[in-house]
Amino acid sequence: MLSILMRPTAKSLPPKPLSKLTLRTTTTTTMKEPQPFDETTTPHADRLIATLDTNPPIKTLRNLHTHLILRSLAADPHTSIKLMRAYAARGDTVTVRSLFDGIPQKTVVSFNVLIRSYVNNGLHREALLAFRDMSAHRARPDNYTFPCALKACSCGGEGFLVVARQIHAAALKPGLDANLYVGNALITMYFKCARSSADARRVFSSMARDVVSWNALIAGLAQKGESVEAVTALKEMVGAARRVEPDGGTLASVLPALTSGASVDDIAFVGGVFDGMRRKVSVAWNAMIAAYVNNSMPAEALMIFNRMEAEGAEPNEVTYASVIPACGDHSALGEGRRVHEQVEAKGLRPNIVLENALIGMYAKCGRFDLARGVFKSMRRHDIVSWTSMVSAYGMHGHGEESLRLFEQMLGSGLSPDAIAFVAVLFACSHSGLLDEGRGLFDRMVHKYRIVPRLEHFSCMVDLFGRAGQVEEAYELIKTMPMNPNDKIWGALLGGCRAHSNTSIGLIAADELFKLSPKESGYYVLLSNIYAKAEKWDKVETVRNVMKIRGVAKAPGCSKVELGKTVHTFLIGDQSHPQSKEIYAELDALSARMKEAGYVTLTESALHDVEEEDKEGHLAVHSEKLAIAFAIINTEPGTPILITKNLRICDDCHRAIKVISAIAGREIIVRDTNRFHRFELGACSCGDYW
């Protein structure tokens, strides 16, 4: 058991590497027979104790502890404290407590370590009880105690405000509120325990400030949803007369204020703060990558990651957990695989967070096989792993598989949460599994007691709408307990379009124009409905309304990865260096497509482009350009993955089916919310999307 500490080589090693040796050999030595005890090779007591500071794994720690007991070294108060700290770092608060109980004379320090152990392991109640017990042991809380006790209150949230105020008052008496650590803990405590930000701000403005104080202020505001105030605070910090340099923590703190919907200016400002940092610690890199990922800027996130590598900063698991989804969002399969290799090479697996991210990344890159490979190779699966796989199947139109997997998850004993149901309901809607979807919704509400959210209703409306039950979908919207959002009405409008229901379609469109008057997609959907009904005057009206309201059509844009680069094409794009060849290839394809009996569907072309462009190159949808580009630049037979920012139009859908047959290519198109896999003239969506 004590073998690792008694290796014959230990004596010849200099003091420093001992801890490394101990750490590194743990896993292997546990397999071996214990080596005979040899007094001459026993490490010096100082070195053993020093090893406690290296955050040893729990097994090593227990060995070490036993060894210290056997050598009567464990009873020393200083050593006890170190042992407590080491056990706390490994989450063993029970042992921490028993070590504490074994200390005959409790000092402030021993209390401080105990309280901190509890707080860091989520036991804030126990921490506060220990704090209360201090007076009975005549231990006076000091500048180390108060920050921990206040942090315990912060973890407890609003219910702990009264206790927290008492602790604040207790800190005032010895004048400890002037201590930076105490002050900073007070800022965070008031943000977490008090409803308004006023108390926190008051503490902040009345004290001396360092970088942590600013970070606490920014984090508190950002987490309270006061995004504008958080960014303003960051600007004040940067422009403050007594300059405080932002650090990685500053960027991490402002991050919640930059989640989806942050202004371009704010993101640029934060990017500027990042660029201006002289020393960039890993948290800074990670936060910047996350900021871009959270704002749908995966290309920028990948650029930061590449810069990080170029500058020799070491990516850690947090970095990978952010950059892997960026690869997925950007459909950068090559980059994703490269990152995956790094994860493997660094031995970061098993790591469920990274593995779950990898599943999602491969699924988004159309590599269902690789997603499944990661899933199968995992040591254990949690709700996120299963949900990732369920939605991977769903996105690829494998509704039945998705359902089977969902049931398998239930069979494994995990209980589904709201997000798992979103995934499986989504899969049902995209495969037209009406009855199954209905049954699942019922089980969700009655068996699992999950209160349906907007997303669930959105799936159900979609499910009914696609299945042609537009009235039932509308009925559901009218009876649901919350206000429908644009996604819900959009799902209804989509159903109306698929099943030519003009009257309900108009109702949906009306609501949508109130909720999202600038969203061009809804106008296009409505005009599609009119076009299908051949109401050309109405089509014209919709177009005019768009002009009057200044609604710009979102330009169709398709991405395709070649080597390390993701190439982007806009509708009618002629800016690519290979533009000539691309259009030549398209012409050649068109000729062969006509031979194969393909005729242009004017209905969809009509509403995505202006009349006069219909025959010209401006009419060429981006996905066709991307496909032609990929055909030219890859070996015959290579599968092609295209990612689109809009829903694929009918004409392109028909055209790509034909192209897949005549070019002999598997073509996978990821549009706004699902995958189309075209092969041999057919699509995996079964023309139902």
Add this chain to the structure above:
DNA sequence: GTAGGGTTAG
């Protein structure tokens, strides 16, 4: 011998 803010997957 001990302390404050902050980054990761569906």
